[in-house]
Amino acid sequence: MINDAVPQKEARWVVLVEAETRPGYEENHRWQLVATHAVRDGGREAADKLARKLAMEYVPGEVTVEAGDTPARKVFRVNDGSWLVEGRGIDHKRTLCRVATTELVLK
Template identity: 50%
Template structure:
């Protein structure tokens, strides 16, 4: 069997935090809001993800000063955490998903070279004769 896995020493673990972001009154989508690098092994990254699941408050969630939001935390079968955060006045709970991940690739942005940039094709609106 061929394995393309990196040796444990070369693996960089991160904790990903996704939140449900509302778009209008009836629409929403999941969005990655934080990528947290973790020094250590998979067990360290899993422990950090669990800690975040117990304390993370989603962006834009209103929590009155001195209050503690209600929280339901679920360990999902894929190993991620689903978090519901709410207050008694909240119509729907705010959701977050926290996942341990192995970062396998990073590609830095490289702008095109200044001299080799192709010119945009010119279009004719009216064709002549």
């Protein structure tokens, strides 16, 4: 059977956000994929720009802040181009998240 439907434009570049599932518990430290952002236009450059924006603004669910406040944060650019973010809320607990530009190679 021939599929003659027009293929949808698929995103080749995707920004992934991972966050700690148990922040502060080093013996049971795990990561979980918490957000996926498909970048349909602009290619790698647009995906890198979105990753930087998310690294600067994303607040992990484990970080507690008062309404209208922003958490204290440190943002690190990693050698591979990804971002590591350390956030601290009103309880001063450290929570980490990673933001990475990725290329979808198989679906």
